Amino acid sequence: MQQYKGKMNDHAEWAVEARGLRKTFGGNTAVDGVDLNVRAGTIYGVLGPNGAGKTTTIRMLATLLRPDAGSARIFGYDVTKESQIVRQLIGVTGQYASVDESLSATENLVIFARLLGLGRAESKHKAAELLEEFGLTEAAKRPLKQFSGGMRRRLDLAASLIAQPPLIFLDEPTTGLDPRTRAQMWETIRRLVKTGSTVLLTTQYLDEADQLADRIAVIDRGHVVAEGTVNELKASVGNSSLHLKVQDAADIPGARHIVEQVLKVRSSVSAEAGVITAPMAEADLVTDLLTALRGGGIRLAEISVQKPTLDEVFLTITGNEGKAAPANNGAAKQAEEAAV
Amino acid sequence: MNRATMERAEGRALKNYTSFGQAVRNSLTMAYRGLQKIKRTPEQLFDVTFQPIIFTLMFTYIFGGAISGNVSNYLPVIIPGILVQTVISTSIVTGVQLREDMEKGVFDRFKSLPIARIAPLAGALLADTVRYAIATVLTLSMGYVMGYNPEGGLGYVALAALLVIVCSWAVSWIFAFFGVIARTAASVQGISMMVLFPLTFLSNAFVPVETMPKWLQWFVNINPISHLVSAVRELANNGTVGSDLLISLIGAAVIVAIFAPLTVRSYMRNT
Numbered sequence: 001m002q003q004y005k006g007k008m009n010d011h012a013e014w015a016v017e018a019r020g021l022r023k024t025f026g027g028n029t030a031v032d033g034v035d036l037n038v039r040a041g042t043i044y045g046v047l048g049p050n051g052a053g054k055t056t057t058i059r060m061l062a063t064l065l066r067p068d069a070g071s072a073r074i075f076g077y078d079v080t081k082e083s084q085i086v087r088q089l090i091g092v093t094g095q096y097a098s099v100d101e102s103l104s105a106t107e108n109l110v111i112f113a114r115l116l117g118l119g120r121a122e123s124k125h126k127a128a129e130l131l132e133e134f135g136l137t138e139a140a141k142r143p144l145k146q147f148s149g150g151m152r153r154r155l156d157l158a159a160s161l162i163a164q165p166p167l168i169f170l171d172e173p174t175t176g177l178d179p180r181t182r183a184q185m186w187e188t189i190r191r192l193v194k195t196g197s198t199v200l201l202t203t204q205y206l207d208e209a210d211q212l213a214d215r216i217a218v219i220d221r222g223h224v225v226a227e228g229t230v231n232e233l234k235a236s237v238g239n240s241s242l243h244l245k246v247q248d249a250a251d252i253p254g255a256r257h258i259v260e261q262v263l264k265v266r267s268s269v270s271a272e273a274g275v276i277t278a279p280m281a282e283a284d285l286v287t288d289l290l291t292a293l294r295g296g297g298i299r300l301a302e303i304s305v306q307k308p309t310l311d312e313v314f315l316t317i318t319g320n321e322g323k324a325a326p327a328n329n330g331a332a333k334q335a336e337e338a339a340v
Numbered sequence: 341m342n343r344a345t346m347e348r349a350e351g352r353a354l355k356n357y358t359s360f361g362q363a364v365r366n367s368l369t370m371a372y373r374g375l376q377k378i379k380r381t382p383e384q385l386f387d388v389t390f391q392p393i394i395f396t397l398m399f400t401y402i403f404g405g406a407i408s409g410n411v412s413n414y415l416p417v418i419i420p421g422i423l424v425q426t427v428i429s430t431s432i433v434t435g436v437q438l439r440e441d442m443e444k445g446v447f448d449r450f451k452s453l454p455i456a457r458i459a460p461l462a463g464a465l466l467a468d469t470v471r472y473a474i475a476t477v478l479t480l481s482m483g484y485v486m487g488y489n490p491e492g493g494l495g496y497v498a499l500a501a502l503l504v505i506v507c508s509w510a511v512s513w514i515f516a517f518f519g520v521i522a523r524t525a526a527s528v529q530g531i532s533m534m535v536l537f538p539l540t541f542l543s544n545a546f547v548p549v550e551t552m553p554k555w556l557q558w559f560v561n562i563n564p565i566s567h568l569v570s571a572v573r574e575l576a577n578n579g580t581v582g583s584d585l586l587i588s589l590i591g592a593a594v595i596v597a598i599f600a601p602l603t604v605r606s607y608m609r610n611t
Contacts, residue, residue, distance in 0.1 A: 062452050077354075085354045087454035098449035100373070102380045111376075114369040115455050117362075143380065159449065 015040040015167045015198035016061060020070035023056050030056040032222035033070065038200055038215075040075070040166070043193050045213030046202040053222040054202035055095060058169050061200070062092045074167060091160030091168045095175065097152040098159070099144060105131060105155050106140045109162065116163045130158040134188070150181035157188065168192060170201040174208060186211055207307075210234075218317055226317045236316065240283045244276045245302040252276065255298050262289045279316070280305060363456035370450075370463020378470060387433060388471045392426050392478040399546065400486060407547060412487050419483035419490075420500070420572035421545030424565060427475045427508045428540060432532040434468045435515030439525040442607075458604050461520075465512050472505045492579035500575035503588065507568055510592035513599035520606045545569050564591040 016038035023031040031053040038044040048054050059065040061072050063083040072079045074086045092098070099108045106127050113123035131137050134154040144152065153173060160168055173189065174182040189212055193199055203209050209216050210230055218226040218233070226233060242263070246255050252269060259267045259278050263285055267278035280286070283305050293300065358366075378384065400418050404411035441447065441464065450460045480488075480497065490497050515532045522528045542556065543565040549557050560566055564587070571584035 064448060064451055082356050084356045084358065084454055087452060088354055090452065092449065092452040094445055094448050096445040098445040098447075100377070100446045101444065102377050103373075107376055111369060111373045112449070112453070114372075115366055115450075115453055115459070117365075 013040060014038065014073075015042075015075060016044070016072070016200060018057075018061065018070065018072040021057060021060055021067050021072060022069040023053075023060060023065060024068055029222055031060070031067075034219065034222070034224055036061075036217060036224070038198060040198050041193065041196060042214040043189065043199045043201065043212050045209035045216040046200065046219055047204070047206065047209045047216050048202070048219035049204060052219045054219055055171055057219070058092075058171050058200070058202060062090055062169050063087055064092070088163070089166055091163070091165040093153075093156045093160045093168070093170050093173065095171045097144075097156050099152065099156055101144050104141050104143055105136055105147075108144070108155065109159060112159050113162050118162075126162060130161060134158045150177050150184070153177065153181075153185065154188070157185075161192075164197075166196070167198045167200065170199060172202055172204065175204065182208075220317075240280045240305050240307055242276075242278045242280050242286070242289075243302070243304045243306065244278075244300065245274060246276075247299040247301045249274055251298045254296060255293065258292050258296050258298070259289065262292050275302075358454075358456040363458055363462075366455040366459035367462040367466060370459045371466035372463075374464050374467020375470065378467065384433075384437075385471065385474065388430050388475040389478065391429070392422075392475050393482055395426055396422050396479055396482040396486070403546060415483060415486060415488040416490070416573070416577045417548075418546065419479070419488045420576055421543075421569050423476060423479045423501075423504055424507075424569050424572060425540045425545050426479055427472050427504050428511055428565070429536055430471050430475050431468070431508045431512035432515050432529065432536060433471065434465060434512040435517075435519035435528045435532055436525045437468075438464050438516055438519035439522060439528045442520070457608055458600070461516055461603055461607060462600075465509060465516060468512060469505055469509055472508045473501075476501045476504055490576040492576045496575045496579040500572045503571060503575065503585065504568070507588055507592045510595045513596055513603060517599050517603040517606065520603050539563060539565050543569060564588065567591065 014037060016036055018034060018036040021031055021034040021036075022029070034053070034057050036044075036046075036057070046054050046057065056065065060067045061074065061079060063079050063086050066080060075089055077085045077089070079086050099105075100111075103111070106124075109127035109130060110123045113126050114120070118126060128137075128140075131140050134157070136151060136155060136158070139147065139151060144155070147155070157170070157173070170189065174185050177185065186208070189199055189201070199212075201212065213230060215227070215229055216233055217224045226236070242259070244255065244259065246252060252274060256267045256269065256276055259276060263278055263280055265278050265280075267276050269276050286303075286305050290303075396419070399422055400411055400414060403418065404414035408414035408417060438461070447460065480501065492500070514535070515528065518528050518531050519525075522531065543560055543563045545565065549560050549566075552560060567584045568588045568591075571582065571588045574580045574582045574584060
């Protein structure tokens, strides 16, 4: 084991190192050259719409799918060549419940614990402990068919934690959950990281990534289109976005000029509706903007300030159709380009 | 921050292979899971409960007079035959259920666990021996009720039952293979029936071989099912052990040797 300790130390800093991961299903390239670096002890969010390749990426990292090209290492161990070691270091919670429907919660956990090499008594103890921790003790003996979506997800997560793996994959952990259950799930994930685990999660929700992740990779059509800390990404799209419509279409150029002067960003106009949109760093600026617009004699039809939606983040980041920007370096620059 | 991570990871012995002992332990745990599932959904035992009762009654009273003159003379012929036919057909369900099971998310978890790759398959097959045991006991009991009184005595009958269960387990690897490669549970059922129907009926299970045309006799005599039926008849009716027993066991071993690795390989590739 001497040898592996050395290996661990070299790579301990990185829980995940993926280079050029690629996977094709038939003619459809689901993942097309994804690079990811996840530092141990952090929460890393992979953000993207349905079909962006998030699940496929996770399945490759979790040894469930063999990459067609590229390589990935988990704590320094290759996912294809040393898959059995990798499996000892990870816990996987899929989008769908990866637990047995016809068995009870306790039975499920005991079976997984036994498979992981725990003794009979130890398994029962561990199952009880995890059920307690996830607030499922009362439902322990009921068959899973009677479980709510949130309970199922919690049980699923509990099952991933039996062996206390240092790296946990969570594929859309809160999709389909009600807001309260969602907040509970977030709390659990935060607690996990406090105990030293690394979490890699995928999500479709910007606010979820915002709440949890230290770093985020935005993934679209199999590519990583942006990567950075939450603040870096936010800066690139603005905290909020302004939507503005003027009464007289002739005023559009004038209005854009004022918007750009006050907000110090570039604006864009949607051709069909004549709506001017611009990223806003602070929603407060809207007061200054309104004053300036009145001063310029421009009459407004509509104005709204909204949180940027995931769509806008994507439009901003992926802006130039299909042209994937290199990761990391200046998401802000891309944002500017995109907003032209 | 990541010291805890390190310590946890270092606390375990990391190996990139699974030992034979672990494979056996994992398979037994998976078999336990199979038994728990049967316990939770006893309705899935419908087929192994009713098929032996109905088939035994039906075949005995329909063919008894025509083939052996009367029902009681036919019993030593038909009971071993129907036993083999019923229990072997039960093994189709193994493949069908494996297919259904594999479509569920829980198989993803099994794949992501550091366990022997063969365990989810071997476990499921092992748990299903319970089904074969039930079918065996019911068929023999049904025969007893109808007046079947095997000369071999209880010990040899138990041995014959064990032989049938072992062979059915071996045959279930064939259907497990179909289960792994087929796209739907229904197609597993279809393919398996197509294979098994001729095999069980083109044998000596129901009718004396001498009554068949010569070309058919050739097939019936090489059919492994015939050898198994003969072995069961020898054991139960006469209390003797013959070459048919040996041939049956060798056949079972060959099936497992071919289909177990094949099934595991396809299972791994289908991820």
